[in-house]
Amino acid sequence: MRVISADELGNVLDYASLIEHIREMFSVECTVPVRHHHSIAIENQPEATLLLMPAWRTGAFIGVKVATIFPGNVARALPSVNATYMVLDGETGAPLALMDGAELTARRTAAASALASRYLSRADSAHHLMVGTGTLAPHLIRAHAVVRPIESVSIWGRTPEKAERLAESLAGEPFAVRAVASLEDGVGEADIITCATISIEPLVLGEWLRPGQHVDLVGSYRPDMRESDDQVVRRARIFVDTRGGALIEGGDVVMPIRDGVISAEDVQGDLFDLVQGACAGRESGDEITLFKSVGAAAEDLAAASLVLQRT
Numbered sequence: 001m002r003v004i005s006a007d008e009l010g011n012v013l014d015y016a017s018l019i020e021h022i023r024e025m026f027s028v029e030c031t032v033p034v035r036h037h038h039s040i041a042i043e044n045q046p047e048a049t050l051l052l053m054p055a056w057r058t059g060a061f062i063g064v065k066v067a068t069i070f071p072g073n074v075a076r077a078l079p080s081v082n083a084t085y086m087v088l089d090g091e092t093g094a095p096l097a098l099m100d101g102a103e104l105t106a107r108r109t110a111a112a113s114a115l116a117s118r119y120l121s122r123a124d125s126a127h128h129l130m131v132g133t134g135t136l137a138p139h140l141i142r143a144h145a146v147v148r149p150i151e152s153v154s155i156w157g158r159t160p161e162k163a164e165r166l167a168e169s170l171a172g173e174p175f176a177v178r179a180v181a182s183l184e185d186g187v188g189e190a191d192i193i194t195c196a197t198i199s200i201e202p203l204v205l206g207e208w209l210r211p212g213q214h215v216d217l218v219g220s221y222r223p224d225m226r227e228s229d230d231q232v233v234r235r236a237r238i239f240v241d242t243r244g245g246a247l248i249e250g251g252d253v254v255m256p257i258r259d260g261v262i263s264a265e266d267v268q269g270d271l272f273d274l275v276q277g278a279c280a281g282r283e284s285g286d287e288i289t290l291f292k293s294v295g296a297a298a299e300d301l302a303a304a305s306l307v308l309q310r311t
Contacts, residue, residue: 001095004307006103012310013104015143018111018303019118025302026275031056032297034244045072049222051083055297061308062088063301065101069221071198079135080198081105087304099304102135105295108303110139112241112271112293113194113216118147119274119281120239120289121192121214126151128175129190131183131204131227132197132219133157133166140194140218145175152176154186184208195219195227200251206231211286217252221294226251228290230261236290238262239281240270245294252292271296 036052049069056062067083074080083101088094117125125148130137133155141153153175157163163179170177180186187193187208194216195203204215206229215236220226233256240246246253247264256262269279282289 002097002311004097004099004311006100008311009100009103009107009307012307013107013303015107015111015114015146018107018306019115019143019146021306022108022111022115022299022302023275025298025305026271029057030298030301031058032242032244034248035297037249042070042072045070048072053295053297053300055301056090057301058090060090061096061301061305062090062093063297063304064088065105065297065300067101067105074198081135085300085304087308097304097308099307104300104303104307106136106139108299109136109218109293109295110143111303112296112299113140113218113291114143114147116239116241116271116274116291116293117144117192117214117216120291121148122212122282122285124149125191125214127154127189127191128152129154129156129186129193131156131186131193131195133159133162134196136196136218137166138170140196140216141170142173144192144194144216145173148192150175152178154178154180154190156180156183156186192216197227198225199227200225202226202229202232204228204232206233206235209235209288211288213288215288215290217250217290217292220251220292221249223249223251223254226255228252230256230259232290233262233266236288237283238267238290238292239274240267240291241293241299242272242296243267243270245296246270246292249294250292
């Protein structure tokens with residue numbers, strides 16, 4: 001069995017290829033059971049999460065990711081997400097490879113948001129706001145720039161110094177990057193608004209939005225977490241990565257549905273629907289669109305399959 005490091009994954013998983021590979025995975029038959037989601041109590045720390053995410057294509061590969069999310073690691077200057085991904089032979093069940101799951105997750109998550117943006121954001125979107133400064137942030141910024149003509153990126157974080165450091169680390173990219181102090185002003189200027197935080201309270205408010213924007217919500221991975229308020233979902237056409245995941249785990253849609261603000265029928269479609277043409281993406285230049293992702297095992301399998309093709 002091969003062991004593939006984070007550095008090796010970074011060398012072969014360019015965003016353009018990965019976005020296309022994920023699109024292809026959502027266009028074919030892929031078995032994606034509902035993932036196992038377990039809460040773990042940690043003394044004097046926020047609750048942690050254990051995720052088990054299997055997916056397979058008959059006769060091809062079987063993949064399973066074991067991931068942990070420990071929000072308390074932020075205070076230790078450690079990654080909050082750790083993961084390992086195993087690939088098995090689809091015909092014999094024999095283990096083929098063990099991959100760094102954190103790098104795989106970061107890249108496929110960003111690529112999935114960029115894929116959704118291809119269907120949902122305006123084609124002329126040039127200004128990207130990144131809300132959050134964690135591990136996912138640079139991946140999301142770079143992936144969105146692959147599918148849209150991004151000229152400028154604004155970064156907002158609760159800790160201004162982290163936003164400044166992230167902006168400085170992206171100084172060599174083919175777009176201007178700056179940290180912003182006001183989240184409201186940043187939202188008002190942006191064409192695409194991405195959130196990747198561990199917030200339990202809304203950050204982006206619907207009253208700040210203007211026609212034509214696309215909101216990309218990545219961080220609220222539990223039903224008690226959210227990055228947008230009720231007014232955002234009222235104003236937007238809503239899409240998710242998978243209905244089975246987002247309608248159970250994604251607080252940005254779970255809570256408004258629970259409270260009667262919207263219904264499950266207000267979710268227009270998921271990535272399977274968008275890729276296969278079962279629902280329309282953006283229908284006008286003025287509408288506000290929203291994409292909520294909680295992560296899909298099909299994305300992991302697509303990324304791992306691409307790695308095995310290239311290594």
